[in-house]
Amino acid sequence: MKVGIMGGAFDPIHVGHLLAAETAREACGLDEVWFMPSHVPPHKQASGVSGEERLALVEAAVKSHPAFRSLDLELRKGGVSYTIETVRLLQERHPDVAFYFIIGADMVAYLPKWKEIGELARRLRFIGVARPGTPLDLDALPPEIAGSVTVADMPQMDISSTAIRRRAAEGRSIRYLVPDAVHDLVSRRGLYGVQP
Secondary structure, three states, rough: OEEEEEEEEEOOOOOHHHHHHHHHHHOOOEEEHHHHHHOOOOOEEEOOOOHHHHHHHHHHHOOOOOOOOOOOOOHHHOEEOOHHHHHHHHHHHHOOOOOEEEEEEHHHOHHHHHOOOHHHHHOOEEEEEOEOOOOOOHHOOOOHHHOEEEOOOOOOOOOOOHHHHHHHOOOOOOEEEEHHHHHHHHHOHHHHHHOO
16 A cells, blocks of 8 residues: 655645645555644644644544545654654554655755655655745755655645734634635634634
């Protein structure tokens, strides 16, 4: 089985995340995509929304897609979420699964700085999805890393969780930037300053 891992803060999950996952699934023939909210991403500050709330938003976002599912591995593990540690755990638990890690073009350029990237590049393949204004230049990477990256072109969509949080804090609508189920849950729970 071929499984794509979509990791990140998902603070909140939005339609760009879902489009990236679907693009990667289709481009690489993945059987499933597992969305895994991080506990504390190594490159970001902790969220003002709890991990349980972010997981609930992910579950709401993916429930209607038969090949998408949520995974709470990093939230249960706690601490800083390093991809290499997560991949070791996943491969121990699912030895018959070929894992792919789905990342945006902006993160592809940072791969050489990832913890234990050499081992990580040997353990799985990365799927780099195009993002607006961010060129994806594999030639700029060391060959051993570039060789583990597959590029998947997706329709351009300039959307980010940061912009969504900013809009919500300003009292502006986030409808259609997030799936309807996510919007309903954010509204019901009053997350990100959205009034129920």
